[in-house]
Amino acid sequence: MKNKSFIRNTLIVILLLIPFFTPEYLINEIFRISNIFMYYKYIAAVIILVLYLWQGKISKYIIAILCYNITIIVATSLNSSANINAAINSAISLVSVCLLLELVMREDPKKAIKAMLIIFEVLIYLNFLTIILYPEGLYASKLYSNNWLLGYDNQHIITILPGIAVSLLYSSYDGNKLKIRTIILIIISTISVIVTFSATSVVAIALMLIFIIVRKKIFNNTKILNLKNYIITYLTLFFSIVIIRMQEIFRYLIVEVLHKSLTFTGRTLIWDRTLDFIKYKPLFGYGVENATVRAVKVGWDNATHAHNTILEILYKGGFIALFIYTYIITIVSKNLMKYKDKMASKIISFTIFTFFIMMIVEARDVVNFYIILLLGYNIERIVKDIQKNEG
Secondary structure, X not given: OHHHHHHOOHHHHHHHXXXXXXOHHHHHHOXXXXXXXXXXXXXXXXXXXXXXXXXXXXXXHHHHHHHHHHHHHHHHHOOOOEOHHHHHHHHHHHHHHHHHHHHHHXXXXXXXXXXXXXXXXXXXXXXXXXXXXXXXXXXXXXXOOOEEOOEEHHXXXXXXXXXXXXXXXXXXXXXXXXXXXXXXXXXXXXXXXXXXXXXXXXXXXXXXXXXXXXXXHHHOOOOOOOHHHHHHHHHHHHHHHHHOOOHHHHHHHHHHHOOOOOOOOOHHHHHHHHHHHHHHOOOOOOXXXXXXXXXXXXXXXXXXXXXOHHHHHHHHHHHHHHHHHHHHHHHHHHXXXXXXXXXXXXXXXXXXXXXXXXXXXXXXXXXXXHHHHHHHHOHHHHHHHHHHHHO
């Protein structure tokens, strides 16, 4: 089909992806460029949709993503104080990126990974440059002064984490040997996290560094380090910390190492307030609301989301959205477990686990996480493509 050769051009894939990864600085501070990128995004979304429909196939993953976003949009439309435009724009970004990457993955998995790597590298390096040039912050928002190209300090990891993962996957095509390109990315990413110092980001980068160092000696020689067990660990931590509040066990790590309170800088108060609201609308939730509306409801200026992914999903889309979200994780996990002995599967699985750890204290229901899930869903294509390249 004609679209096969079209999407195999890395530059075209990158150009179609760019508007969905507009840095926070451009969105919040340079309005003219922000508006240009908004129209750019809509045009790219239409092109991607046409290309995908032209192929005439739709995967379970894409169907689930569509259902999830429709649920959020419906929940938003039912709430008079919600932001329907924000819900629709968020859905367009998530669905479009997943459609395009899956389309490319079907024809050339390496090309999809390469395109994503280039985008993440550019964003990470440019963000690092703003950190060096403006150590006190590139700009000030209504809530924070320490914002850089990728936004507030704890937002950088949303790009850094998948950037490292995609770079490691790209190295898998070369016998899992770390390329200079990957090593440089890891070093710059680590320095960025340390300099800006967000506790959640430090934990995430530390986990990834441990994985990178011991991935061949330990992760290749054990069967217990797989996504199934990661999910069990995550759920155990979620119920222990968010619901039962057993964080006293981790007092030394939280207080002495990360210099945080046992309330996780007030997060326990936000969780309690969010749970109270969930009780009133457990089925559909409240949809996507403006940050100011959320903050007023919680009674805290900085509380613009639930600071926990499961609670945030329940708040926005109720148990219907959580059910679909769980289904997405399930089908991805099923595919990854089939290839749990392959390094590509280990990289994706551990990256998902690292996101899970962050999700305990942050709302990480973001496009970049679904990109990692998409890679996991398409693990069979990736593994076979790596084997073909090795052969």
